[in-house]
């Protein structure tokens with residue numbers, strides 16, 4: 001799989017200013033042909049309606065640089081995860097998106113944001129039917145039937161892209 005996520009550079013994509021410990025910044029995901037690209041922006045340069053060579057962001061969130069004494073991982077709100085999960089639904093035929101959506105679905109179940117309601121089979125494929133606890137809306141997720149090894153790989157990629165621990 002072609003993968004293209006740079007480690008956070010802790011600086012603004014636009015003005016190159018460096019982020020200090022505790023600084024708030026925005027992370028945005030952009031689509032390139034088969035992968036996602038993450039860019040970080042300082043609050044002054046951030047404008048979600050801005051378009052650059054990668055178009056408008058597919059998904060974005062606000063976060064902050066962990067302080068020295070804090071664990072290194074950055075906390076990403078489950079609402080951000082949920083938005084990302086929902087947006088991925090439109091293109092389940094693209095394997096990277098299908099795999100991400102599946103893993104995010106499992107993660108949201110573990111966090112009790114989604115509940116497994118049913119498993120349906122259609123045209124030789126298996127779908128999880130998940131219900132959102134708060135609104136009762138239903139989400140269908142294609143099970144990509146990943147091996148243990150592939151699951152670990154997708155989790156590692158998502159951990160990198162979101163800079164958060166996927167428990």
Ligand SMILES: [Zn+2]
Pocket residue numbers: 012013014015016017041042043044045046
């Ligand atoms: Zn900036």
